[in-house]
Amino acid sequence: MPTDNPVTLIIDRLWEIVEGHDALTTGDHAIKPGNRIKVTTARAVKGSKQDGDYPQLMIVPTQKTPDRYTSSSIMYEQDFEFHMQTGDTEVDKQLGPVEFELTRAFEQYAASHGRSLGLSFVADAAWMGGAMMPEPNERKARAGWYAAFVLSARVVLNRTGHVEATTPAL
Numbered sequence: 001m002p003t004d005n006p007v008t009l010i011i012d013r014l015w016e017i018v019e020g021h022d023a024l025t026t027g028d029h030a031i032k033p034g035n036r037i038k039v040t041t042a043r044a045v046k047g048s049k050q051d052g053d054y055p056q057l058m059i060v061p062t063q064k065t066p067d068r069y070t071s072s073s074i075m076y077e078q079d080f081e082f083h084m085q086t087g088d089t090e091v092d093k094q095l096g097p098v099e100f101e102l103t104r105a106f107e108q109y110a111a112s113h114g115r116s117l118g119l120s121f122v123a124d125a126a127w128m129g130g131a132m133m134p135e136p137n138e139r140k141a142r143a144g145w146y147a148a149f150v151l152s153a154r155v156v157l158n159r160t161g162h163v164e165a166t167t168p169a170l
Helices: 006-019 095-113
Strands: 036-038 056-064 073-085 122-135 144-158
Touching (some): 006 036, 006 056, 006 073, 006 095, 006 144, 073 095
Antiparallel strands (some): 073 144, 122 144
């Protein structure tokens, strides 16, 4: 179903970038389709997890700066967190390689399409940092790591807030 919601369009584009990067979809560090938790679908959270449910990735909108207005536009910054859970306590097994490939996927996309994510209403998008921490056993069936990596997008809309529903494909 087409949408003109900037948050949904950005999340969908970020998933296209992730899923278009071979190192994140095949091989030793692949995030299996069932482990890509999409908040724009009805099944956004997995219940009990087993070994095959890791690594797991979710992209969620988080902090938004206050809107700034001109006579013809509205501008704000919207952060998107890439939440990742691993099923391994060793950072170099899943966490490090997947974090590196996420960065590489975005940078390769930006090198060929610019930092606008290929969306007419995004003026710029950039990695802002992240945090990693051991995940306590009580939150899941097995020990591992939890990480959140932040991408910030500067959104500029015309004064009516209208967004083009169609955007260039990857």
